[in-house]
Amino acid sequence: xxxxxxxxxxxxxxxxxxxxxxxxxxxxxxxxxxxxxxxxxxxxxxxxxxxxxxxxxxxxxxxxxxxxxxxxxxxxxxxxxxxxxxxxxxxxxxxxxxxxxxxxxxxxxxxxxxxxxxxxxxxxxxxxxxxxxxxxxxxxxxxxxxxxxxxxxxxxxxxxxxxxxxxxxxxxxxxxxxxxxxxxxxxxxxxxxxxxxxxxxxxxxxxxxxxxxxxxxxxxxxxxxxxxxxxxxxxxxxxxxxxxxxxxxxxxxxxxxxxxxxxxxxxxxxxxxxxxxxxxxxxxxxxxxxxxxxxxxxxxxxxxxxxxxxxxxxxxxxxxxxxxxxxxxxxxxxxx
Amino acid sequence: xxxxxxxxxxxxxxxxxxxxxxxxxxxxxxxxxxxxxxxxxxxxxxxxxxxxxxxxxxxxxxxxxxxxxxxxxxxxxxxxxxxxxxxxxxxxxxxxxxxxxxxxxxxxxxxxxxxxxxxxxxxxxxxxxxxxxxxxxxxxxxxxxxxxxxxxxxxxxxxxxxxxxxxxxxxxxxxxxxxxxxxxxxxxxxxxxxxxxxxxxxxxxxxxxxxxxxxxxxxxxxxxxxxxxxxxxxxxxxxxxxxxxxxxxxxxxxxxxxxxxxxxxxxxxxxxxxxxxxxxxxxxxxxxxxxxxxxxxxxxxxxxxxxxxxxxxxxxxxxxxxxxxxxxxxxxxxxxxxxxxxxxxxxxxxxxxxxxxxxxxxxxxxxxxxxxxxxxxxxxxxxxxxxxxxxxxxxxxxxxxxxxxxxxxxxxxxxxxxxxxxxxxxxxxxxxxxxxxxxxxxxxxxxxxxxxxxxxxxxxxxxxxxxxxxxxxxxxxxxxxxxxxxxxxxxxxxxxxxxxxx
Numbered sequence: 001x002x003x004x005x006x007x008x009x010x011x012x013x014x015x016x017x018x019x020x021x022x023x024x025x026x027x028x029x030x031x032x033x034x035x036x037x038x039x040x041x042x043x044x045x046x047x048x049x050x051x052x053x054x055x056x057x058x059x060x061x062x063x064x065x066x067x068x069x070x071x072x073x074x075x076x077x078x079x080x081x082x083x084x085x086x087x088x089x090x091x092x093x094x095x096x097x098x099x100x101x102x103x104x105x106x107x108x109x110x111x112x113x114x115x116x117x118x119x120x121x122x123x124x125x126x127x128x129x130x131x132x133x134x135x136x137x138x139x140x141x142x143x144x145x146x147x148x149x150x151x152x153x154x155x156x157x158x159x160x161x162x163x164x165x166x167x168x169x170x171x172x173x174x175x176x177x178x179x180x181x182x183x184x185x186x187x188x189x190x191x192x193x194x195x196x197x198x199x200x201x202x203x204x205x206x207x208x209x210x211x212x213x214x215x216x217x218x219x220x221x222x223x224x225x226x227x228x229x230x231x232x233x234x235x236x237x238x239x240x241x242x243x244x245x246x247x248x249x250x251x252x253x254x255x256x257x258x259x260x261x262x263x264x265x266x267x268x269x270x271x272x273x274x275x276x277x278x279x280x281x282x283x284x285x286x287x288x289x290x291x292x293x294x295x296x297x298x299x300x301x302x303x304x305x306x307x308x309x310x311x312x313x314x315x316x317x318x319x320x321x322x323x324x325x326x327x328x329x330x331x332x333x334x335x336x
Numbered sequence: 337x338x339x340x341x342x343x344x345x346x347x348x349x350x351x352x353x354x355x356x357x358x359x360x361x362x363x364x365x366x367x368x369x370x371x372x373x374x375x376x377x378x379x380x381x382x383x384x385x386x387x388x389x390x391x392x393x394x395x396x397x398x399x400x401x402x403x404x405x406x407x408x409x410x411x412x413x414x415x416x417x418x419x420x421x422x423x424x425x426x427x428x429x430x431x432x433x434x435x436x437x438x439x440x441x442x443x444x445x446x447x448x449x450x451x452x453x454x455x456x457x458x459x460x461x462x463x464x465x466x467x468x469x470x471x472x473x474x475x476x477x478x479x480x481x482x483x484x485x486x487x488x489x490x491x492x493x494x495x496x497x498x499x500x501x502x503x504x505x506x507x508x509x510x511x512x513x514x515x516x517x518x519x520x521x522x523x524x525x526x527x528x529x530x531x532x533x534x535x536x537x538x539x540x541x542x543x544x545x546x547x548x549x550x551x552x553x554x555x556x557x558x559x560x561x562x563x564x565x566x567x568x569x570x571x572x573x574x575x576x577x578x579x580x581x582x583x584x585x586x587x588x589x590x591x592x593x594x595x596x597x598x599x600x601x602x603x604x605x606x607x608x609x610x611x612x613x614x615x616x617x618x619x620x621x622x623x624x625x626x627x628x629x630x631x632x633x634x635x636x637x638x639x640x641x642x643x644x645x646x647x648x649x650x651x652x653x654x655x656x657x658x659x660x661x662x663x664x665x666x667x668x669x670x671x672x673x674x675x676x677x678x679x680x681x682x683x684x685x686x687x688x689x690x691x692x693x694x695x696x697x698x699x700x701x702x703x704x705x706x707x708x709x710x711x712x713x714x715x716x717x718x719x720x721x722x723x724x725x726x727x728x729x730x731x732x733x734x735x736x737x738x739x740x741x742x743x744x745x746x747x748x749x750x751x752x753x754x755x756x757x758x759x760x761x762x763x764x765x766x767x768x769x770x771x772x773x774x775x776x777x778x779x780x781x782x783x784x785x786x787x788x789x790x791x792x793x794x795x796x797x798x799x800x801x802x803x804x805x806x807x808x809x810x811x812x813x814x815x816x817x818x819x820x821x822x823x824x825x826x827x828x829x830x831x832x833x834x835x836x837x838x
Binding site: 213218278 | 671681682687
């Protein structure tokens with residue numbers, strides 16, 4: 001009746017393939033592998049531990065914000081203000097550590113998340129109490145928060161020499177083998193994964209996104225869930241902001257400008273449905289990884305910088321189309 | 337040569353190696369209404385999809401006017417004169433009636449612009465020829481379901497469909513609307529259109545159909561002249577056994593009043609509704625679609641709270657402003673629309689059943705999967721949900737099994753008051769009997785049940801007492817002994833008595 005069982009009349013190997021292909025993330029994984037092989041053939045320097053560490057470092061911040069974005073999109077919403085939240089919190093935290101270089105780093109991280117939480121909560125309030133559609137509400141705060149960056153910094157910026165060494169080490173230090181930032185991103189991914197799959201609220205997030213009316217009938221407070229996801233997105237952005245300032249050793253008025261679209265891209269490429277209710281943490285991580293690999297690969301195979309942005313967009317589209325194509329084939333095989 | 341306009345021979349269809357149709361024959365004469373009958377999952381929908389080219393058969397042949405034919409998609413079947421009207425209507429809500437009829441085929445004038453005058457003139461002519469009265473410039477979203485169906489039929493006629501397939505067209509219509517629809521179907525039949533008619537309401541088939549074909553578990557049972565079979569014959573053919581008692585209502589001594597509703601009114605949809613519901617009682621609520629019964633239920637359950645009036649539980653006044661509050665007070669509501677309000681279709685059976693009770697299955701916010709799973713499994717088994725396993729997605733289940741999942745979900749909350757809104761709409765005879773038996777058992781265990789139903793035999797067969805609503809008012813109140821079909825219809829359709837006029 002359903003596509004749950006592999007077709008009986010197939011050899012062991014193709015059954016294995018079929019089982020692999022059943023994973024929702026199969027399409028994008030295959031595309032990533034093809035990309036890795038193709039780029040390595042052009043330039044073997046791509047497939048080195050050093051380069052992959054670099055890629056991981058590059059996508060850690062993206063992954064953290066994209067996971068927050070994912071929880072929002074799961075409820076049929078979108079958070080366009082993430083880039084401005086990152087910009088504003090990065091600026092505020094940088095000023096803070098510049099003025100108080102002896103502040104404990106964990107406290108700085110916590111403060112960044114707290115600031116993000118406040119900004120996210122403002123989004124939540126506009127959407128749940130003000131009844132403004134998420135795309136409009138966060139489009140508004142996208143400008144407001146960016147405007148506050150200018151107001152707060154008075155147009156100045158923070159340079160590397162103004163930041164204490166301990167703060168810069170927060171992202172790049174490798175006391176545990178991998179850069180701290182990568183470990184933090186992995187930690188966030190694990191927490192979000194468990195939250196979405198094994199907590200009551202996580203289940204309710206999926207329910208509200210899949211069928212808001214049925215969720216209401218089942219006694220789920222939709223507004224509470226919506227409030228929560230924008231708050232969480234703010235916290236993720238706040239954490240990412242601290243890491244951003246630490247990694248790039250600066251805070252500027254245009255920090256993370258346009259970053260919101262990358263987070264949406266990572267989520268959507270990773271299989272999160274814009275219409276809500278569908279999406280997984282592994283998928284989003286693969287989406288972020290793909291974006292990171294594409295960016296890195298384009299430099300490594302020496303695509304002209306003038307072309308890079310266009311090539312990046314093209315590859316993303318090819319990835320999504322491949323994914324859909326593979327998924328459709330898997331479903332058809334299942335039915336026969 | 338046969339006279340058949342359309343004939344299917346030995347149609348076999350497999351999904352994932354499972355045969356859902358096994359060598360099924362089907363034939364259609366011009367100008368006949370041919371009923372297709374079977375329980376949910378018997379293969380009716382698959383057969384229809386083979387006829388319309390949605391699915392391609394794995395075996396067998398299709399003949400159109402005696403010529404072997406293959407449809408690789410619905411466009412080809414439409415061109416061959418086959419039109420299907422599904423339960424989910426497919427009009428464009430923001431286009432008007434005439435535009436919907438001619439959508440994609442608008443008459444054009446020079447330069448390819450749409451000839452609006454001609455479009456409206458032709459739509460007018462068409463509707464007049466069908467004897468249908470509709471405002472041509474009315475937007476589709478403002479039409480009733482019945483009117484939308486008329487537009488779909490008009491669209492089918494306008495493309496010269498010789499074969500019209502109607503999948504449960506009457507399940508959401510009121511009695512008057514059904515009469516209108518039947519008049520139209522008879523008119524089409526007279527003009528030689530062949531009609532395949534799917535319905536779970538057997539009474540309708542005797543009224544309308546010429547022949548009937550019964551499927552069971554994907555296998556052809558028989559094709560008979562409708563005048564040669566009885567209602568019991570059809571049920572036996574469908575389920576393969578005899579269902580002796582469609583309405584196994586046990587006599588129960590009603591207990592004390594548990595729910596009391598006093599002069600409840602809600603934003604223009606219902607007014608001054610007062611009634612009492614006793615423990616162990618099944619209180620039926622009859623009336624036409626749109627009479628405000630669902631609104632009363634939503635108000636009691638806190639989905640759309642009432643604007644005035646009093647609700648008492650166990651003699652204590654309560655303010656129910658949200659479903660979670662209603663659930664906490666021991667109420668459960670099985671809504672009318674499974675897909676929209678009852679289920680989260682992409683979620684699995686377990687998650688659907690546990691949804692209202694996630695608090696019970698979690699500690700400090702974290703789900704205890706084992707408990708959730710075993711509770712869901714127990715409920716699903718008790719309801720005899722037919723599925724591969726409890727991880728199957730709700731959307732993959734048949735309508736009857738989906739309804740069982742919704743019931744399991746609400747029974748898992750251990751309610752004292754169960755509100756059932758059209759509990760057996762669109763589900764097959766076997767499941768229907770199971771649901772009725774379940775209701776009867778629950779009531780005998782002391783549960784209070786408020787059942788909204790538009791099916792008179794169900795209301796009469798299952799209720800201890802019957803309320804009738806019309807246009808937002810209570811217009812009738814009968815005990816089981818006094819109630820008759822005529823009395824209920826009269827209360828549901830007569831104009832509101834003087835004095836209670838708004």
